[in-house]
Amino acid sequence: MYCIGNHYRVFCTLMRGGTSKGAILRTIDLPTRSEQRDRLILRLFGSPDQNQIDGLGGGTSLTSKVALVGPSHFSEADISYTFGQVSLDKEVIDYAPTCGNMATAVGLYAVEEGYVEMTEPVTYVRIFNTNIKRIIVAEIPVSGGQVQYEGDFSIAGVPGSSARIMLDFPHSEGAFTGHLLPTGQPTDRIELSYGRSYEVSIIDAANVVVFIKAEDVGLTGCELKEDIDRVNGSIGIIEEIRVAAGRKIGLIDKEQEVSPSSHALPKIVFVASPQDYVTANGHSISRDDCDILARYISMGSLHKAFAVSGAVALAAASKIEGTIPNQALSANASKTSLSIGHPSGLLYVEANIKRAGSGYQVLRSAIGRTARRLMDGYAYIPISVLKRNEVVAQQ
Template structure:
């Protein structure tokens, strides 16, 4: 056999898309797994011409699912960020947008049985240990992708997928504030380093001479800004205990600015070598937590009520985040964050990799 066939679902989850695979159908060894995923995506070419990637970081993501042995969870979700051109696979982060499709995909794969009406799916994000409770619309015991929920960055409407993120603090670094400080100064730029759902380095747009309202394309074209930002990110990675992050997509970088569309704050999110066309679900939680924490660089006047409903203005519209938090004697505490996303099954079948990449015994 010249090629190995691997069953897959191809799905949009939130504002990202990619293959959803059964972990049991893949090699256990991470080095071999990385080669398989690079081949599936077609990493190494700007158009991913020899794979099913889409030539952008939001379309070169992979979800791998399995039944969970965790007593709380139904499904284990193992995420991989595959690079477009550099032939790199990062297993460190998770992705909240792709997670939006995990519940529907798990039902479609037969990993969990659908209920009539709505099906709760408890998900453990393997990469970070976060727990996420999802509610999938399943009228008649079948996943529905039709509905009136709309999210900016995706055309049309779909069935809502409700997500409640728990135990997201310190998933990568072990600390809410990995450097121990609300604000650090790196290369003359004030930043807040925070680890909630996603480790991030957050600064004001003004500190880089930006408005914070630039389009994603305008920011991507600003190579001087990216050079300065990457220098800060690399130093922050060391300060956050993450070591050399030059070949890792984490920590991510975020910019904040005063709102202009009636929201809570304007934000731009970086993946990190390009600006996200919309907003990452995990990044939205971290940015919202930064906004809610007194003394950070995101000094925004907000009502001190919990749960707090925040509206983040991103490059393609807005995203709503509901954060349950508490100000305790030991500091700010994030309990959970809720969002509503959508997902859609696009294709199903088999994806092929050459047998010399992996031949299943």
């Protein structure tokens, strides 16, 4: 990081990974103290501001993401990756959750930046994700000594097609709580302050996700964003359930004031059995083409597609008898894969779960993604963000 006139200049790579877009920053280029680093990143994104008009953020939770990367200190990994969800309306970066979509971008970045030796036809990138303290494996297609960008693989929520990148989350169970089922039960009963209770399944795989039945909160599972907005109180009830579940397993302190932007975990998803529905792009999805309908809530709003880490948790939950996702599964669902119907289309996940003593292990949970480098350059941060006498990292 350099001081140029009245600005700091920080090298930045903008990348799309899956249905997310964010900035990849090298840890060597950032202040060493976390509070200084976060002030710089918030200013880089233009937060707090819902539009992020004075920064690189895109004004949505899907485009307000940061990946901090550097060499891994572990011999089992090629690169270290820390994910941060940059708040739109608060001076907060949440490092509690992870993001599989941005992990896809990090895998591609690692190959192109030489963190791992390129091999054909697939280069396996072992990413140590500091958020969950697990290794994620990105399988990057390579041809003719170069990353293969062109291909016929497409994902819902991203126009066009390109080469497929498989992202595997082996042994992702218990990333935050130590157990795939944090409470030890496939379902639990959550009671809200006004006395009504809801059945939930809490799953810890890649991220901690709370699953509820769509019908329990007055929904069908086919909703798009505008549909949910029309159902009075549904988002409020969903948020109350999320917070109550988080407190039940100790992720949220009982005395803390909580909002969707201040506490990204746990995530929450409502599910339903397969039905015919129409996507946000107007495409018709047949009930015969999906195994389950699911809607993922991110920072208080409906996700335009479906989060990768959420799909890992959903795939795991669907294979455990008695969970809410398992109850909603199609009778014809495969034992090793899952087709998720979400607002933008379908998401395919491969899953292999096995019993291990009184719990479960995730042997494989792999998702097909695409990614692309969009831009390299320098981001300029006013020097007023950091005091002149504070020591910052120098390249």
